[in-house]
Amino acid sequence: MRFFVETYGCQMNVADSEMVTSMLIQAGHTPATNIDDAQLIVFNTCSVREHAEQRVLGRIANEKHRKQQNPDLKIAVVGCMAQRMGKRLMELESGVDFVFGVDQYDKLAEILANDSPIQNHWTEMDNEQVYHGILPTRLNRHCGFVTVMRGCDNFCSYCIVPYVRGRERSRPASDIVKEVEEATLEGFRDITLLGQNVNSYQNEGMDFASLLRELNQIDPLWRLRFVTSHPKDLSDNLIQTMADCDKICEHIHLPMQSGDDDVLFRMNRGYGSRHYYDLITRLRTAIPDIALTTDVLVGFPGETERQFENTLELMRQIQFDYAFCFKYSPREGTAAAKSTDQIPEELRLERLQKTIDLQREITLHKFRSQIGKRVEVYVEDFSRKSHEQVSGKTRDFKIAVLSGTSDQIGSLVEAKVIDATAGTLICL
Ligand code: SAH
Ligand code: SF4
Ligand code: F3S
Numbered sequence: 001m002r003f004f005v006e007t008y009g010c011q012m013n014v015a016d017s018e019m020v021t022s023m024l025i026q027a028g029h030t031p032a033t034n035i036d037d038a039q040l041i042v043f044n045t046c047s048v049r050e051h052a053e054q055r056v057l058g059r060i061a062n063e064k065h066r067k068q069q070n071p072d073l074k075i076a077v078v079g080c081m082a083q084r085m086g087k088r089l090m091e092l093e094s095g096v097d098f099v100f101g102v103d104q105y106d107k108l109a110e111i112l113a114n115d116s117p118i119q120n121h122w123t124e125m126d127n128e129q130v131y132h133g134i135l136p137t138r139l140n141r142h143c144g145f146v147t148v149m150r151g152c153d154n155f156c157s158y159c160i161v162p163y164v165r166g167r168e169r170s171r172p173a174s175d176i177v178k179e180v181e182e183a184t185l186e187g188f189r190d191i192t193l194l195g196q197n198v199n200s201y202q203n204e205g206m207d208f209a210s211l212l213r214e215l216n217q218i219d220p221l222w223r224l225r226f227v228t229s230h231p232k233d234l235s236d237n238l239i240q241t242m243a244d245c246d247k248i249c250e251h252i253h254l255p256m257q258s259g260d261d262d263v264l265f266r267m268n269r270g271y272g273s274r275h276y277y278d279l280i281t282r283l284r285t286a287i288p289d290i291a292l293t294t295d296v297l298v299g300f301p302g303e304t305e306r307q308f309e310n311t312l313e314l315m316r317q318i319q320f321d322y323a324f325c326f327k328y329s330p331r332e333g334t335a336a337a338k339s340t341d342q343i344p345e346e347l348r349l350e351r352l353q354k355t356i357d358l359q360r361e362i363t364l365h366k367f368r369s370q371i372g373k374r375v376e377v378y379v380e381d382f383s384r385k386s387h388e389q390v391s392g393k394t395r396d397f398k399i400a401v402l403s404g405t406s407d408q409i410g411s412l413v414e415a416k417v418i419d420a421t422a423g424t425l426i427c428l
Contacts, residue, residue, distance in 0.1 A: 009046025018136030027109030259314030299348030
């Protein structure tokens with residue numbers, strides 16, 4: 001069968017789609033060049049916010065006409081929504097044929113081979129599942145993801161992830177080292193380690209800092225990154241490791257969520273604003289040029305105007321390079337969704353807009369402060385606008401565009417920043 005995978009959500013889903021692709025190829029199926037050519041469409045879905053789910057449901061409904069034209073077309077839904085909604089997805093008019101939860105991907109190929117499955121939804125959770133021995137088929141040719149852990153045990157009160165992804169489990173370090181080595185043999189030079197909370201990685205006595213030190217020795221590798229860090233688990237030892245290891249990039253994504261202690265407490269985040277600010281100071285002391293990115297969640301139940309202002313104030317104090325800003329979306333089954341103190345939608349939207357506007361200003365200032373500096377760009381592709389320009393990323397995770405030619409793709413280029421927008425460095 002020719003299959004096409006469409007991915008929504010976080011990098012974990014991107015990595016899972018690459019793994020599912022490998023599994024399907026191993027079973028004798030072939031990737032379709034585009035969706036129109038596919039006999040099987042796999043939607044890998046996200047449940048983190050209502051909006052994410054609505055988008056996918058809309059997409060699936062859109063495929064109805066395709067099914068009418070081609071009755072043999074099969075649609076599978078996998079990922080967090082498949083886990084959360086299970087059988088309910090099968091009841092949609094749009095004709096979903098299969099549903100696979102996040103721990104059931106190893107059944108996919110076998111079930112598809114069977115023409116008349118007795119059952120068509122597999123959503124059992126398996127808290128031991130780490131998909132041992134499956135090498136992903138990576139889509140990007142230069143930057144690769146390597147999953148180091150699955151699941152999450154933190155139960156932040158707004159978040160659905162622990163319910164759909166199950167308990168936290170770390171992959172054996174030897175498997176991770178092997179996978180990074182194999183990726184470098186395929187030409188990957190920039191690897192991002194993935195987990196919902198990589199700082200609590202723990203396997204066979206190895207913690208995250210020791211794993212990083214080991215990976216730092218893999219020589220063909222140029223750049224090592226990781227997401228996501230959790231402020232309650234980011235240790236001094238890890239900060240020192242980042243400072244010591246030459247391949248670890250000068251960037252950390254450290255979700256702050258809120259700048260208010262009461263809100264952070266009610267979010268069950270396990271830290272206060274002082275602790276967060278101290279961490280930033282320690283990071284900047286150990287790694288002076290470190291770029292900082294974050295997630296900010298506004299409109300959490302009961303958030304007062306004053307508490308929201310505390311978030312804006314902490315953002316002003318810290319001056320993040322970039323922030324992903326979200327408005328709170330109640331998720332069925334989570335603690336915060338039960339609160340009777342929900343903030344009206346308009347107010348949530350208003351706060352979101354204020355947060356975005358503030359950050360845009362800070363980001364522009366941050367990016368413009370790079371003008372005149374020399375940066376190292378890992379060239380990944382032509383730029384989106386023109387084939388006379390190439391684009392890539394700096395070590396500190398900023399997109400850079402420069403005039404160049406195709407032979408630079410896949411190499412490191414030294415460039416000088418001559419201009420900047422709130423999102424791109426223009427280089428020479
Ligand atoms: N494990 C990571 C990522 C979790 S999901 C972490 O802890 O940071 C990514 C981001 O989505 C979160 O950081 C949070 O800001 C946002 N998010 C999670 N649940 C949400 C919800 N119910 N409504 C709005 N945003 C949410
Ligand atoms: Fe969700 Fe919190 Fe886990 Fe992140 S750490 S995935 S926000 S429960
Ligand atoms: Fe979404 Fe699942 Fe990732 S809910 S954010 S795809 S872990």
